[in-house]
Amino acid sequence: MSQPAPKRTCGQTSLAAVCDLEPGRVQKLLPAPLTAIADQAFIYLVWCTLNSDAQTVRERSFLEANIALPCQGPAGEGTWFARAYFNSKQIVRHAHLSGWTGEHAEIKIGRVPAGVGRVMWPSQTPVGGWVARDGRREIELVVRPGKPVELDATPLHKFLRVYGVRRFADRADVTLERHLEDVILRVREATADLTLAGDAATLLGPVGVTAGYLLEFGINLGGSELVSR
Amino acid sequence: MKIGQDLLVLFFEPPKGLEELIVDPACPRTGPAVLLFADSIDLDLWAKEPLEPQKALWTEVAVGYGCEVRGEPATAFHYPHLMLSSAKSDRGVAVADVEMTRFHAACPGYNGGAPGRRCAATARTFGGRPIVDLDITLEQPETQAPDGLLRWVNRIRYPDVTAPDRDIDRGLWFVPAIDPQIADLWTGVGSASFSEGMGWSGVVQGEAWAFGMVYSLEAGEAL
Numbered sequence: 001m002s003q004p005a006p007k008r009t010c011g012q013t014s015l016a017a018v019c020d021l022e023p024g025r026v027q028k029l030l031p032a033p034l035t036a037i038a039d040q041a042f043i044y045l046v047w048c049t050l051n052s053d054a055q056t057v058r059e060r061s062f063l064e065a066n067i068a069l070p071c072q073g074p075a076g077e078g079t080w081f082a083r084a085y086f087n088s089k090q091i092v093r094h095a096h097l098s099g100w101t102g103e104h105a106e107i108k109i110g111r112v113p114a115g116v117g118r119v120m121w122p123s124q125t126p127v128g129g130w131v132a133r134d135g136r137r138e139i140e141l142v143v144r145p146g147k148p149v150e151l152d153a154t155p156l157h158k159f160l161r162v163y164g165v166r167r168f169a170d171r172a173d174v175t176l177e178r179h180l181e182d183v184i185l186r187v188r189e190a191t192a193d194l195t196l197a198g199d200a201a202t203l204l205g206p207v208g209v210t211a212g213y214l215l216e217f218g219i220n221l222g223g224s225e226l227v228s229r
Numbered sequence: 230m231k232i233g234q235d236l237l238v239l240f241f242e243p244p245k246g247l248e249e250l251i252v253d254p255a256c257p258r259t260g261p262a263v264l265l266f267a268d269s270i271d272l273d274l275w276a277k278e279p280l281e282p283q284k285a286l287w288t289e290v291a292v293g294y295g296c297e298v299r300g301e302p303a304t305a306f307h308y309p310h311l312m313l314s315s316a317k318s319d320r321g322v323a324v325a326d327v328e329m330t331r332f333h334a335a336c337p338g339y340n341g342g343a344p345g346r347r348c349a350a351t352a353r354t355f356g357g358r359p360i361v362d363l364d365i366t367l368e369q370p371e372t373q374a375p376d377g378l379l380r381w382v383n384r385i386r387y388p389d390v391t392a393p394d395r396d397i398d399r400g401l402w403f404v405p406a407i408d409p410q411i412a413d414l415w416t417g418v419g420s421a422s423f424s425e426g427m428g429w430s431g432v433v434q435g436e437a438w439a440f441g442m443v444y445s446l447e448a449g450e451a452l
Contacts, residue, residue, distance in 0.1 A: 007337070049331045051338075056351075057329060057330055057350060058351070061328075108281075108282050108283040109282060110279055112233055113234065114334060114341075114441065115412050115440055115442065116234065116443055119441065126279035128279035128281075129280075140280055142279050181337055185334060216334065218339075219337070220337045
């Protein structure tokens with residue numbers, strides 16, 4: 001009798017900034033058939049651990065940053081990664097295969113080891129990080145965590161529904177990340193200090209930060225499903 | 230300086246070749262050999278410069294042994310067998326590329342240590358030569374860290390850049406963890422595979438420990 005596949009889970013801490021963009025910018029950036037629902041972008045800096053004995057130690061934790069655009073797609077509201085930065089080239093490949101714009105980058109994000117977190121987390125002090133490409137920092141973000149909030153009360157309420165658009169010749173496959181289970185551990189509102197430069201600044205144009213959050217959540221990993229008709 | 234660390238530790242009886250490598254005659258071995266991996270953060274620096282986390286975070290691996298200081302158990306880690314992922318001072322610590330299993334409080338099904346939970350760590354030189362790999366399996370929770378594990382003796386010795394054939398020897402220093410707060414303390418079993426980057430190759434097995442800790446650290450005192 002075959003054994004069920006072991007669960008592959010991951011835990012993530014995300015520093016998030018919600019930004020207003022100039023009118024019409026998001027629609028220009030989104031690939032068809034995704035359509036804009038707000039002139040906003042969400043900037044995430046994420047540190048992630050995979051809880052999987054089958055992977056090597058070095059594969060089990062990685063850093064990620066995203067420029068996510070809220071949108072409407074074939075399966076309802078979600079987001080699309082206009083940029084998905086990773087410190088692992090293997091995961092950049094995964095980003096491209098998923099239909100996002102993957103970029104290899106140097107990423108640094110404040111985190112505390114899990115056992116240390118039992119003593120002094122959630123952080124009472126600001127948490128920050130940055131993304132650099134070719135030695136130049138393109139995103140710098142510091143969040144100062146405040147009081148807990150409900151995810152559904154934030155603009156990020158659909159942040160775990162991530163579309164991808166893979167275009168082959170004249171055909172666009174639209175994918176949606178499918179998690180078997182999402183566990184939102186904690187969302188805290190925060191003030192966010194964001195600085196953009198280089199490609200990230202050119203991509204988004206003028207931005208105004210309207211909100212910040214510190215999110216901790218877990219995912220029982222599934223995969224992606226094709227949702228285009 | 231306030232430090233936070235997740236530690237993976239293996240106690241084992243050292244084979245002769247490894248013992249000769251790690252034991253300092255001025256600080257006799259009175260206990261088992263100790264392999265220690267740490268995922269570390271300087272909490273003061275992190276609070277002061279939140280936009281520069283790379284300054285506050287580091288990993289380390291150390292190979293040492295049980296000893297005594299002032300009649301109490303302690304643990305000796307001497308240069309060059311105390312290796313950090315970055316040089317953080319002028320004390321001449323050796324450097325290595327070190328990674329260890331990290332867990333996240335939000336992982337579905339994760340609630341700290343658990344019987345059967347596996348943890349691992351790996352260290353190699355920045356040139357890519359393997360130094361040591363550690364695998365441990367947790368078995369049961371504990372309430373107290375092993376005697377002497379948090380009282381450290383280090384021989385501070387490092388190459389003299391002005392005279393390549395000579396080392397600068399600053400002697401033995403006693404550096405205890407001050408007011409340690411310990412969390413998620415577990416024991417289990419483990420094995421470590423030492424490789425060429427260590428200067429001795431072989432596999433050892435022993436008693437393993439895993440825990441998180443926040444403590445204060447001062448410069449220490451010369452012995």
